[in-house]
Amino acid sequence: MTFIGFHASHEQIPPSELLIAVQRAEAAGFDGAMCSDHLAPWNPRQGESGFALSWLGAALARTDFSIGMVNAPGQRYHPVVVAQAFATLEEMFPGRFWAALGSGEAMNEHVTADPWPPKHVRNERLAESVDVIRRLLAGEEVSHDGRVRVHRARVWSRPVQPPPLLATAVSAETAGWAASWAEGLATVAQAPETLERVVDAYRSGGGAGPCVLQVHVSFAETDAAAYAIAEDQWRNGLVPPPLAWDLEQPEDFDAAVGEVDEAKLRQAVLVDEDPVALAERIADLARIGFDRVYVHHVGREQGDFLDAAASVILPRLKEAR
Structure with a gap:
């Protein structure tokens, strides 16, 4: 049974508001949460970067589910x-x-x-x-x-x-290397065939523990509104590794993206106005071989997404699993 979690983005939301969001995520029915650990946001419009280790103590104290981090x-x-x-x-x-x-x-x-x-x-x-x-x-x-x-x-x-202690990996090569020491694998949504190679490399290398997927989504009342959120907040998703690993400043990511390619951004972020369709798209990725999926709504405002998650997205995902 796939575990469905909430991703708490420190780059986008002040720590106090993120604390409220993770409590709302638990109330909405998410099975757990994870958070990023950044000193700087990905782009200047995100505008935040709370200290994850401080926040985790408060978040774990105010919830009852599991919460992990990338470090x-x-x-x-x-x-x-x-x-x-x-x-x-x-x-x-x-x-x-x-x-x-x-x-x-x-x-x-x-x-x-x-x-x-x-x-x-x-x-x-x-x-x-x-x-x-x-x-x-x-x-x-x-x-x-x-x-x-x-x-x-x-x-x-x-x-x-x-x-x-899990390993992070975005390539099959790194996933295979991590299989020798990790207690699980965490990766981010990519093309399905790439994700299949990553999971296979980890499992065929003897990797144990859960395979964890982080999925970026943008949800709003209309497709145009959902796309506008993704374009403003998550265009950094168009900067591929290894370049993304080597840039130093949020402004560098904007410069590297330049003119946003809408088709590519829609591949990096699941943009949707229909919560049922969004749930099905997430479920399709989970079926590749992931034990846990953490959903990251890329907007700075989480309320509408959490409401939709409670009423439609999570029930549909739980049916699918």
């Missing part, structure tokens, strides 16, 4: 700090926190003034960081000298069981 240890976050943060959240809210770890994006990491490494180096750094985090969560004293450096670190306040 990139190794540059902006030292893995010892990440381990301590994860341990505290899981100790307070047992069985309700998870994280999907990735190699990061320059837009969030460049602020340290350290050089931005190439992808293979970032993957090596991620693998070392995951090992450090897991050892600390297991109660070890850790010293390490490699892509990351650690000196006699211990995490004293730990949960009974550590939270699951």
Whole structure:
């Protein structure tokens, strides 16, 4: 049975409003939530970037379902700090926190003034960081000298069981690599054939745990209104990797997009005025092989989407699953 979650976008919504939105999402019938972890928004019009780890403590305290996050240890976050943060959240809210770890994006990491490494180096750094985090969560004293450096670190306040650490991947190559260490896979909606390759690479590589999909949608009373939201708020979805990993400023994403290609944007975001049709489109993606689907309405105002989710979208998805 596919788990249907709500994605909380820190880049678009002030933390206080996002806290209300995640509570409304639980009341609407979502099975859980996940959130982004950015220092900067994707474009200037989004205009927000709350600190995810602070927000998660409040969100978990005000809800009863599970909430996870995407996180990139190794540059902006030292893995010892990440381990301590994860341990505290899981100790307070047992069985309700998870994280999907990735190699990061320059837009969030460049602020340290350290050089931005190439992808293979970032993957090596991620693998070392995951090992450090897991050892600390297991109660070890850790010293390490490699892509990351650690000196006699211990995490004293730990949960009974550590939270699951998933991997983020947008390509089959990365998904196959992650299968060796991850407790699940998280990716974003792409062409169905690409998603099939990503899931197959992870599973055929021995990858265990859930396969998680984040789906961007734009819902409004008319198709034109829904498209206008996507064009204003999520044109960054037209910037593909590896370029998207290497840009530093929100303005850089607007410049990279230039004139918006409507057909391509409609591929990146499910634009729809019909909640039934939207539910069916989400269900089609879930059937590719995903255990969890987190739905991200790309508008800054979440109320109408959450109302439609409660009355139509979630009931239809639950019928489909």
